[in-house]
Amino acid sequence: MRILADQNIPLVDEFFGELGEIRRLPGREIDAQAVAGCDILLVRSITRVDAALLAGSPVRFVGTCTIGTDHIDLDYLHERRIGFASAPGCNADSVVDYVLSSLSMLAEEQDCRLDRCTIGIVGAGNVGGRLWRRLAELGARCLVCDPPRALAENRDDFVDLDAILGEADIICLHTPLVTTGDHPTRHLLDAARIAALRPGTVLLNAGRGDCLDGRALRERLAEHGDLYTVIDVWEHEPAIDEALYSLVDIATPHIAGYSLDGKMRGTELVYQAIMRHFGLPARRKLGQLKPEPWLRKLMLNGWAPPGEALSLCVRACYDVRRDMVGFERYRRRLGMAQAFDRYRGEYPVRREFSTLRVDLKKNNNDLREALERFGFKVRLANKQ
Ligand SMILES: NC(=O)C1=CN([C@@H]2O[C@H](COP(=O)(O)OP(=O)(O)OC[C@H]3O[C@@H](n4cnc5c(N)ncnc54)[C@H](O)[C@@H]3O)[C@@H](O)[C@H]2O)C=CC1
Numbered sequence: 001m002r003i004l005a006d007q008n009i010p011l012v013d014e015f016f017g018e019l020g021e022i023r024r025l026p027g028r029e030i031d032a033q034a035v036a037g038c039d040i041l042l043v044r045s046i047t048r049v050d051a052a053l054l055a056g057s058p059v060r061f062v063g064t065c066t067i068g069t070d071h072i073d074l075d076y077l078h079e080r081r082i083g084f085a086s087a088p089g090c091n092a093d094s095v096v097d098y099v100l101s102s103l104s105m106l107a108e109e110q111d112c113r114l115d116r117c118t119i120g121i122v123g124a125g126n127v128g129g130r131l132w133r134r135l136a137e138l139g140a141r142c143l144v145c146d147p148p149r150a151l152a153e154n155r156d157d158f159v160d161l162d163a164i165l166g167e168a169d170i171i172c173l174h175t176p177l178v179t180t181g182d183h184p185t186r187h188l189l190d191a192a193r194i195a196a197l198r199p200g201t202v203l204l205n206a207g208r209g210d211c212l213d214g215r216a217l218r219e220r221l222a223e224h225g226d227l228y229t230v231i232d233v234w235e236h237e238p239a240i241d242e243a244l245y246s247l248v249d250i251a252t253p254h255i256a257g258y259s260l261d262g263k264m265r266g267t268e269l270v271y272q273a274i275m276r277h278f279g280l281p282a283r284r285k286l287g288q289l290k291p292e293p294w295l296r297k298l299m300l301n302g303w304a305p306p307g308e309a310l311s312l313c314v315r316a317c318y319d320v321r322r323d324m325v326g327f328e329r330y331r332r333r334l335g336m337a338q339a340f341d342r343y344r345g346e347y348p349v350r351r352e353f354s355t356l357r358v359d360l361k362k363n364n365n366d367l368r369e370a371l372e373r374f375g376f377k378v379r380l381a382n383k384q
């Protein structure tokens, strides 16, 4: 079989080498000519997969090593009986780590505590659901909006979006981009809702750029400057609105899910789906291929102050400031659009919180619980 893969997908040789010949291209260069001679197409979110790309090609299977599928014309694949797989949940923990790193940083700057905040979560799937669990365990009050789940599961513990806008100190957007049906998300946060945000609200978007009206946000920030914003996903990536970028507190180039663990898990999930589709045994396992993290453990004294020790572990494992500063450095050198893609292509290795083990020399329940709630593994060293 002939396989064409986005060059930013890790472990392609290791997982797919046995299936045939592999060719790699930058995602934005995958065009109709490139797919003309391939049976399996492996993409990430920047390649639009539709009739314009695939008509007349021999492609029999499309895999996207991402959670989002808004770049894929699923109806077209279905009509043409082209097999398809995405990688649900693959990098959900990485996005949650990104959110916790960003919120911890803001909490530190503003001298406030997350467990005393009301946090609105919009979209409670793999990402929002896991964030909800971790924040609720931390003691934060969470208001969660997910109308499709509220309807399907007949639950009454969800609230509507406007209630969140009026009450939450922090609002985290984790919705997919949906343009049809009863619950579309394009400009879910539109000009009216952005105007309704209370001064001082922290607004974070790590879903899709189009879920939020960027122009309205830019106008509010330019006129009032009264929100804290964390924006990872943007309209018109990679040529994003520079004026908005310059007003945002934490601005990153769509890397919330970019841990090595999340990306490799995405490859493995698509590999498993392809082997199932073609009736072949899936012998390769990610466990055999994943490198050891370079920071495997930290040792803390039991009397470490929980707040400080927690933010030290967060920063040691993943400090969102690294990406803000790194992206800005690229932007100055290359200009926005090129910097956006290049930073992602050359993304430094990042590991999930769950890869870091924290050894506590003496038990300290508050610290142990806080670390575990953030996703770190904790071991009591004096019990070994
Ligand atoms: N910034 C990044 O690097 C990443 C971004 N993403 C984005 O995050 C999105 C969510 O990821 P998952 O949670 O894994 O997806 P998921 O499919 O598990 O969950 C999405 C949730 O959003 C809900 N939803 C749909 N329409 C809604 C609406 N109008 N209002 C409120 N909730 C609504 C769904 O019912 C579902 O529970 C992805 O579709 C992708 O676009 C995902 C991974 C990385």
Ligand SMILES: O=C(O)C(=O)[C@H](O)COP(=O)(O)O
Pocket: 008, 044, 045, 046, 065, 066, 067, 068, 069, 091, 254, 257, 258
């Ligand atoms: O998984 C998703 O959905 C994402 O948004 C990806 O993490 C984005 O990565 P790329 O597909 O743009 O490399």
